[in-house]
Amino acid sequence: MGLKSLVSAKIEVKSNKDVLHHVFTHKSHHVSTMCPMHIQGCELLEGVFGTAGSKISWTYKYEGKEMISKQITEAIDDEKQMIIFKEFEGDIVNKYENFKATFHIDAKADADMVCWTIEYERPNEDLPELISLMEYIVSVTKVVDDHHVNMK
Secondary structure: OOEEEEEEEEEEEOOOHHHHHHHHHHOHHHHHHHOOOOEEEEEEEEOOOOOOOOEEEEEEEEOOEEEEEEEEEEEEEOOOOEEEEEEEEEOOOOOOEEEEEEEEEEEOOOOEEEEEEEEEEEOOOOOOOOHHHHHHHHHHHHHHHHHHHHOO
């Protein structure tokens, strides 16, 4: 059994929270056009974008390397504006086990916050915590947010 880890971040967003939820739920394949320096592609492998059980393959550049992530959309809650992705194949699960990413929006009166949480297991203490991956996810989120702010 691995060492369980959880890393989370909250990012205040300037664009419409409903738009961001819609992008990450139903329009994942458009993220590569919004931030091509980070994401090179998003391909639907099975199912329909925006439905639980669908499978997606991401190609992205992380820490200077071309990477792949194949994920199943484990759950979607439109009311809570939450999505859970579980990686079943790819570069991260080649090293880390039980990798899961959760996106949700915490709507406050004064600001909307995109919240990301990644959960995973490290097989041993030699593998680092995925702090840099969370920083990468935050960066992607900011670029998608800026894209929608600039469209206004």
